[in-house]
Amino acid sequence: MFPFGKIRILTNKAIEANYGKPLPLYQKALCGLTAGAIGASVGSPADLALIRMQADATLPEAQRRHYKNAFHALSRIVSDEGDLALWKGADPTVVRAIALNDGNACLV
Template identity: 35%
Template sequence: MRIVHGEGVKGLYHGLTAGFMRALTYGTSRIALYEEMKESAKKSNQTLSTPILGIMAASSGFIGAIFGTPADIANVRMQNDASFPPQQRRNYRNVLDAWAQMKRTEGWRSFRQGLWPNCFRSGIMTASQLASYDSFKRLIQKVCDTDEEKPLIHFSASLLASLVATSISSPMDVIRTQLMSSSKNTSVLEIIRTLMHTEGPKWVFRGWTPSFVRLGPQTIATLVLLEQHKKIYRTLKS
């Protein structure tokens, strides 16, 4: 309501182009890598236990973040721009304009700002999202005594996975946002020290609700549609 009152409806869509670019680079690569790893393991007759799924998902998320970090930086900066005084705003028009200004004013180093924390965050989040989804799906199928791939099972498993992913990734999201929104060089330990000094331990779950509002529907839509896509693909392939 504050955003709409102060900036109009368009304020809700700051960073839209950067969000699309992030989904195109990070989102697709991590899911594709995870599915390929699972298929390779199945062909090798390897048991896909929860720890193995977690390692696969974490690896794919880590690698995917390498491709998605430049778009992620632009996204964070565009979304946070309105919180700065008018004279300090960057006023990026879109993701390409953001990249051009970043290169011109800060150099190539700005494209990897917060890269490694973002990679670790993405690895942990992907593991808690994709691996927990597969584990929850198998658990629900076992409880329901069925091997069928029903949309209701996909929906329930993805909802539970989104709760796990939001809770685990929330503290790292706070740190990532602080790193990427700043134009200065700073470390993760400095940010944690500052947050503990100014807010205390409660900073760990700062923004959990809006994170779930974003990640919950995204996780459900992504995984349910992915299952339907795989079903159609298997039907066409056979």
């Protein structure tokens, strides 16, 4: 949901910069790329917590992390692995969001 709202904000700013004229395709694409990257970057820690919580049940009992909820998972990741660990695996997520969002933005 976040990227789609961000696209509208970015598109409106670009239209203002174009003096109200419709946006050419490259500007629509740039708005989509930017919104997708921002949305995926912001959402990546929650995605990581979800994936780890789902994978925890498949691990042997001795290796399980026993997360209680998403907030517990996020706090444990930070305390055990450091702040930047929240963005492990973010690169492919950001690239996927950029591609999906850019395609949607160009259709508008």
